[in-house]
Amino acid sequence: MIDEQQIRKIVESVVASVAGSSDGGLPKGTSGAIVSPAPAPKKPAVPSSAAGIRGNEGVFVRMEDAINASKRAFDEFAHFGIRERERLIGIIRRVTLDYAEEFSRMTCEETGMGNVRDKILKHRNCSKNSPGTEDLVSRSWSGERGVCLEEYAPFGIIGAITPSTHPVPTMVNNSIIMLAGGNTVIFNPHPGAKRVSAHALQTFHRAIVAGGFPENLITCVENPTIETANILFNHPDVKLLSITGGPGVVKAAMATNKKVVAAGPGNPPVLVDETANVEKAAEDIIKGASFDNNLLCIAEKEVFVVETVFDRFMMAMEKAGAVRIDDIHMNLLVEKAFIKSDKGGHVLNRELVGKSAEYIGDLVKVNVPEGTRIIFGETTMDNLFVQEEQMMPVIPVVRVRNFDEGLKRCLEAEHEYRHTAIIHSKDMDRITKFARIMNTTIIVANGYSTQGDGPDDGEAYMAFTIATPTGEGVTSPRNFCRIRRLAIAESLRFV
Numbered sequence: 137m138i139d140e141q142q143i144r145k146i147v148e149s150v151v152a153s154v155a156g157s158s159d160g161g162l163p164k165g166t167s168g169a170i171v172s173p174a175p176a177p178k179k180p181a182v183p184s185s186a187a188g189i190r191g192n193e194g195v196f197v198r199m200e201d202a203i204n205a206s207k208r209a210f211d212e213f214a215h216f217g218i219r220e221r222e223r224l225i226g227i228i229r230r231v232t233l234d235y236a237e238e239f240s241r242m243t244c245e246e247t248g249m250g251n252v253r254d255k256i257l258k259h260r261n262c263s264k265n266s267p268g269t270e271d272l273v274s275r276s277w278s279g280e281r282g283v284c285l286e287e288y289a290p291f292g293i294i295g296a297i298t299p300s301t302h303p304v305p306t307m308v309n310n311s312i313i314m315l316a317g318g319n320t321v322i323f324n325p326h327p328g329a330k331r332v333s334a335h336a337l338q339t340f341h342r343a344i345v346a347g348g349f350p351e352n353l354i355t356c357v358e359n360p361t362i363e364t365a366n367i368l369f370n371h372p373d374v375k376l377l378s379i380t381g382g383p384g385v386v387k388a389a390m391a392t393n394k395k396v397v398a399a400g401p402g403n404p405p406v407l408v409d410e411t412a413n414v415e416k417a418a419e420d421i422i423k424g425a426s427f428d429n430n431l432l433c434i435a436e437k438e439v440f441v442v443e444t445v446f447d448r449f450m451m452a453m454e455k456a457g458a459v460r461i462d463d464i465h466m467n468l469l470v471e472k473a474f475i476k477s478d479k480g481g482h483v484l485n486r487e488l489v490g491k492s493a494e495y496i497g498d499l500v501k502v503n504v505p506e507g508t509r510i511i512f513g514e515t516t517m518d519n520l521f522v523q524e525e526q527m528m529p530v531i532p533v534v535r536v537r538n539f540d541e542g543l544k545r546c547l548e549a550e551h552e553y554r555h556t557a558i559i560h561s562k563d564m565d566r567i568t569k570f571a572r573i574m575n576t577t578i579i580v581a582n583g584y585s586t587q588g589d590g591p592d593d594g595e596a597y598m599a600f601t602i603a604t605p606t607g608e609g610v611t612s613p614r615n616f617c618r619i620r621r622l623a624i625a626e627s628l629r630f631v
C-alpha cells in the first residue's frame with residue numbers, strides 16, 4: 137500500500153517531469169489532471185486519481201479528484217489555528233474587493249443577467265459583511281459537579297452548489313463562513329457561470345497559497361454538471377451539503393442521506409397599508425426590487441396595496457422613476473416572460489431573467505427611458521408575475537380592500553417558501569401580526585429588502601445562503617460546524 141504522503145511525492149515528481157517536457161507542463165485552463173504522462177523510468181506508476189489530485193489552482197477535471205485533494209487539504213488545515221483562519225478570511229475579503237469589478241463584468245458577460253454596477257456592490261458587501269471566526273463563540277457553564285465547555289468543530293469537506301444569479305458572491309460568502317469553521321469547500325458552480333466561477337476560484341486559490349496556506353482549501357470542477365453534483369452529493373468523504381439554488385436542486389440534495397443546509401427559492405411579497413408612508417414605500421420598493429435587475433432571492437417580487445392609498449402609491453412609483461404600463465402591456469409581458477410547458481402550466485423564460493427594464497420594455501414596445509430601474513403595473517392575484525419567482529425588474533401591483541386581505545394575499549403569493557416578506561405600515565400591531573402569520577425567515581418592516589440581509593443598508597449581517605427549507609436562516613460560520621462538548625467532572629469550578 138502506498139500512503140498518501142508517498143503518492144504526493146510521486147505526483148510531484150511526475151509533475152516536475154511533465155513540466156520539463158516539450159509541451160511546457162500543465163495545460164492552462166484544463167484542470168491540471170495529468171493526462172497519461174509517460175511514467176518516468178524507475179518511478180512507480182501513478183494512480184490516475186492521485187495524478188488528478190493536483191488540479192490547476194484549485195480547479196479539477198474530475199469531481200473525485202477534487203474530493204481527494206480537499207480531503208488532504210482538510211487534514212493540513214487542521215494545523216492552522218483560529219487566528220490563522222481569520223488571516224485567511226482576510227485574504228479572501230481583500231481579493232474580492234480588488235477583483236469586484238472584473239468578476240462583475242465577467243459574470244454579466246457570461247450569464248447575461250444583472251448589471252455591473254449592482255454586482256460590484258454585491259461583491260463588496262459579501263467581502264465586508266460575511267461573518268468570520270468571531271461568530272464561533274464557545275459556550276461554557278459550571279456547577280457543583282464541574283464544568284462544561286462547548287466548541288464549534290469543523291464538519292470536514294463541504295459540498296457547495298452555487299446559483300447563476302450570484303456565482304462569485306456566493307462562492308466568497310460560502311468560503312468565508314465555511315473556512316472560518318475549519319472546513320474545506322468544493323464548489324459545483326452553476327453551469328451557466330462556470331467560467332467566471334473557475335476564474336474567481338483560481339484567483340482566490342493563488343492568493344491563499346501565496347499567503348502560506350495549503351492548496352485546495354477551496355476547489356471546484358471545471359465543467360460542473362448534474363452528474364458532478366451527484367458525485368458530490370453521494371461521496372462518503374463529503375460530510376455536509378450547502379445548496380443555494382431553486383427548488384430542483386434543493387429537492388435533489390435533500391434526497392441524499394447527508395446533512396443539508398438548503399437555501400431555496402423565494403417570492404417575497406410586499407404589503408403597503410393605509411397607515412404607511414406611501415411615498416417612502418414606493419422608493420424602497422424600487423430600490424430593493426431593482427437591485428441587480430431583481431435577481432436577489434430576497435428582493436420584492438409583488439406588491440399588495442390597500443385600496444384607499446392605491447392611486448397615491450401608483451403615482452408615487454411614477455414620481456420615483458418607475459415606468460407604469462397598462463394591463464394590455466402587462467399581459468403581453470406575461471406572454472414573453474412565461475412559456476407554456478408541455479406538461480401543462482408555465483415555465484419561466486430564462487432569457488428574460490435579470491434583464492434590464494429597458495430591454496424588457498422594448499419587447500412589448502413600451503418606451504422605457506434609459507436608466508429606468510423598474511416597470512410596474514396593476515394586475516390581479518392570478519397574474520403569473522405575482523405567482524412565480526420571476527427575477528425581472530417588473531413589479532405587479534394588486535389592489536386589496538384592507539390589511540387583512542393584503543396579508544392573506546401575501547401569504548398565498550409566498551407559497552410557504554418561508555423566505556422573505558416586507559411590510560410598510562405604521563401600525564405596530566399589524567407589523568407584529570404580519571410577521572407572525574407570514575412565518576418567513578426574513579421580515580423587513582418599513583424598509584427595502586436588502587436591509588434584512590447586509591449591514592451596509594441595515595443592521596443585519598449578510599449571507600448569500602439563506603437556509604429556508606432547512607431552517608438555519610441567514611447562515612453564518614456556526615451553521616457549518618459541529619458542536620462538541622467537553623465535560624470536566626468535579627473540577628474547575630473555582631468559586
Ligand code: NAD
Nearest residue numbers: 299300325326365381382385388399400401402433601602
Ligand atoms: P438553479 O436551481 O437553476 O441552479 C442552482 C444550481 O443547482 C446549479 O449549480 C445547477 O446546476 C444545480 N442543479 C439544478 N438542478 C439540479 C439537480 N437536479 N441536481 C443537482 N444539481 C442541480 O438556480 P439559479 O437559477 O442559478 O438561481 C436562482 C434560484 O436560486 C432562485 O430560485 C433563487 O431564489 C435561489 N436562491 C436562493 C438563495 C437563498 O439564499 N435562499 C440565494 C440565491 C439564490
